[in-house]
Amino acid sequence: MSGAATQLPGAVAGPVIRAEGLTKTFGAFTAVDAISFEVAAGEIFGFLGANGAGKTTAMRMLCGLLTPSGGVASVAGFDVGREPEAIKRRIGYMSQKFSLYDDLTVRENIRFYGGVYGLRTTEIRAKTEALLGRLGLAHERDALVGSLPLGWKQKLAFSVALLHDPAVVFLDEPTGGVDPITRRQFWDLLYEAAARGVTVFITTHYLDEAEYCDRVSIMVDGRMAALDTPAGLKQQFGAADMNEVFLQLARGAKNTE
Template identity: 80%
Template sequence: MNKLHPPDVAASRAAPAGPVITCELLTKRFGDFVAVNAISFEVAAGEIFGFLGANGAGKTTAMRMLCGLLGPTEGAATVAGFDVFRQPELIKQHIGYMSQKFSLYEDLTVGENIRFYGGVYGLKGAVIREKTTALLQRLGLEAERNTLVGSLPLGWKQKLAFSVALLHEPAVIFLDEPTGGVDPITRRQFWDLIYEAAAAGTTIFITTHYMDEAEYCDRVSIMVDGKIEALASPAGLKRQFGVATMDEVFLHLARGAKNTE
């Protein structure tokens, strides 16, 4: 499958520079169970980094530690320059986050959601108004400003949630299976937004169960039983395992997994 690089966006992307996320032997134990086992990697500014693994592999636990939502047991990690042990609240202020479980309030209008999250992110009223107008124009949602979010099609909801997560211009945005349940056309449009954000310098840290989306990432890590068993570009991983698709890479590694949710 061809990698999705919209020409106008891909051409403007600078080479990734400087780590925005660093992990060194990051570990999380729950009693005797090691959910995340001494993982080490870096993610550069503006990089699209795929974080894959079967259910139970430990990727959700790892992401929660990086987002400042779960304290690590040992190791070291920084996100946007802040330490996951000592500065989790500062991490939360400097990242964006979006999950498959839609994260906006469905009983508020489009405009109300943007205004609410703008306030949560610490933006001032004039800035929120300016960003609201720009966001709605970019998404083609000007006519839906006063529409309840709950009545929007799923694809529109997901694109709106992604844009709201970027409202405060975070250094990195964590996307937890953001395209689950949407149609292929909407998924492609969503990835256009991802490329635009990366071209502007935002680091994208994404989990997905769609292996064609793994092809769209600059690099991909694959976790198995709490450990990172492979990390390279999609092309590099396919060469390493002598296969033609990321599906085959994933299956090769996941077959030996012991932990499942």
């Protein structure tokens, strides 16, 4: 298992995610307003913003779930607007709505997603064992996912999203509703993945989590209001922590839910 992750099939030279003037309008409403940024391989990129700021819309465009209205973006070397299906082979995704099947067992879920991504049966079997061992879920392999505690489900969902060794993993508020200790454990998994070269693109509401990111962008009203390392942002806004940075930026927002 340890050797399998070193050579990523989606590895590309240069930035893994690149957006330029990426825009999404719904009728007269501009949800994402010409955002531009780049994310390097192995980076943990935090995507912050109040509800309604356009985070999820932007992320859905990058995942190939939503066609952009304007601008260009590429993920793992493929164009978001024209080659969404090629992108889907190279990314992992974990949504804020919980994304494993509650009525399948742990093993059945892993097998299903492995199969859907075209992994061979022997590969699936090996990865299942490795994954269960790493998460300490070996005894729960035949338990229904619906019966697991939320924190375990989240860790499992993240590991399943990495099953096919994607170049980028997109996480949409992955740690909602769990305690700080469980969240910290979840972040250990993120660091492990990033250390293996996987780019992590994460939206979150928790500003302490923003501190863990390599770089953080903050969206306000569909625009990217700030983008820097957590230390850089705090310095720029003369703030003690990310919470303060966020409040300064978000206070002027018009589009909130």
